Amino acid sequence: INDNKPLISLTISDATLGIENMPFAGATVDNSGYSVWLRRNGDNAVLATLTPKNPTTIPRYFNSLTFENQWQLDNALPDNAYNILVVAGDNLQNENVYFSFTIDTTKPVWTQAQLLAAVTVKDPTTLNVLGTTTKKTSWLISGGARKAGSTIKVYVGAAAATATLKDTVTASTTLNNNTGLYDYSLTIALSEGANQSVFIEEIDTASNSSGRVLLGTYTVDATPPVIALSAPAVDTTTDAQQITVSGTITD
The missing domain is CATH 2.60.40 (Immunoglobulin-like)
Structure with a gap:
């Protein structure tokens, strides 16, 4: 309690x-x-x-x-x-x-720097670490909790108070001797968009909360650029030595 x-x-x-x-x-x-x-x-x-x-x-x-x-x-x-x-x-x-x-009245305490050191964001297929700009909409988040058996919640949104809960997982009860933390991992799905902030909250078994701590702000762009050719017309035949090619590229 x-x-x-x-x-x-x-x-x-x-x-x-x-x-x-x-x-x-x-x-x-x-x-x-x-x-x-x-x-x-x-x-x-x-x-x-x-x-x-x-x-x-x-x-x-x-x-x-x-x-x-x-x-x-x-x-x-x-x-x-x-x-x-x-x-x-x-x-x-x-x-x-x-x-x-x-x-137990002690809250698990995290700063953003500590969270960045303890958590990795990866492509769940290749396990490559993702940067802050990525085309991947599925993320594997792995990290460590301060306390055994804590509940880990991951939120995504513009601000901590209004962010949407994406998933919840229970941390291990076995200490990782290499990190001094209790391991957890979960996969979340993100929508495309810029400036998506990811927050992580740890709630221990006595319901003490770390609050929502910012992990980082990311841009997800899974759509390739669109190229539209406007000139010359399709199947045009010409004897000119020079032609003008025009069109648009949108992203």
Whole structure:
């Protein structure tokens, strides 16, 4: 998740005997009570004991109890992996549930220069690198993402905000040791036209976005020039030693 002040919600329930409203006493005592802890992964250090919703109205024994803990707005959790451990007993037996989550608020950051160094644009048939002016309307875009498993989106248009999404691909989860990035490749189709700007956006698995970063501006011209001959007329026969040839070339 990309929220370091998360709302942590859960429910403890026991439909038959119910759970006593007290901290968990332990399996070696009488399996009664409940406890809910927020812990840091790795060393399992307890960072907080979570409290139930409306604690003053909880009876001594309850069949269902809801927790809604909004993490302190003035004490945000740093980017890290965490877990919630829930333990509850009904005097006969106990149960514990463990679930983990990772907080990641760091955006993948790209400058245009970094993107140009990490991405190549090629002809998908010959694998030749394409220049900023090309007759190819099909492009193979290969590059690397900052983070494993990121979603890569490629846009084409005059400006980042109005560019059209051309395709989306998921980056590898295996690090390329040569580049320090996570590989991806995709093929896009372009229309003919000048000044077509290509933007790339990386969105990591926690939904942090790099924003649309300009890769470059390209001209695609797949149509050859048209030659129209106007003189001399077709199949003209002449004995002149010099003739005038006229016509037009358009592109």
